[in-house]
Amino acid sequence: MKDPRVKKLTVQFVLASALTVASVVAFTMTVRAGNLEVEQAYAPASIGAGKTGAIYFMLTNRTETADRLIAASTPAARKAEVHTHLMEDGVMKMRKVDGVEVPAGGHVMFKPGGHHLMLFGLAEPLKEGAEIEVELQFEKAGKMMVKVPVKPFGHKTHSHTE
Numbered sequence: 001m002k003d004p005r006v007k008k009l010t011v012q013f014v015l016a017s018a019l020t021v022a023s024v025v026a027f028t029m030t031v032r033a034g035n036l037e038v039e040q041a042y043a044p045a046s047i048g049a050g051k052t053g054a055i056y057f058m059l060t061n062r063t064e065t066a067d068r069l070i071a072a073s074t075p076a077a078r079k080a081e082v083h084t085h086l087m088e089d090g091v092m093k094m095r096k097v098d099g100v101e102v103p104a105g106g107h108v109m110f111k112p113g114g115h116h117l118m119l120f121g122l123a124e125p126l127k128e129g130a131e132i133e134v135e136l137q138f139e140k141a142g143k144m145m146v147k148v149p150v151k152p153f154g155h156k157t158h159s160h161t162e
């Protein structure tokens with residue numbers, strides 16, 4: 001147990017426990033590539049036989065250089081895209097983007113109504129309790145493999161056409 005992450009996980013576990021929300025415990029996994037970290041990753045469970053899905057997480061950049069999340073892929077879906085929500089003509093719309101910047105020494109949230117990874121052509125519906133592997137690709141930090149737990153669908157409906 002010499003992994004430096006263990007201590008951090010323990011601290012996060014204590015914080016999570018203090019919230020006395022059992023489901024929070026599963027959100028404590030931290031994955032790193034260099035000095036980039038992915039935390040609190042989750043995918044809402046599919047409703048019915050939905051073929052699209054979304055993945056949310058927090059990215060932290062502990063370097064002094066900005067990086068960008070530029071692509072993602074997963075065996076759980078035919079295609080994964082980096083998306084964001086934009087206000088256009090007074091209406092919130094989802095758009096595929098070339099990338100999302102992770103500022104130097106800062107973090108960026110991927111969350112419902114904001115940035116997200118969009119999954120198209122799910123191999124099978126995302127079931128609560130399952131875990132999917134997702135590879136994130138950063139402009140500078142390169143590739144990072146993240147295990148994303150599937151959580152109960154608890155956010156606003158997320159659907160749109162490809």
Ligand SMILES: [Cu+2]
Binds near residue numbers: 094
């Ligand atoms: Cu989307």
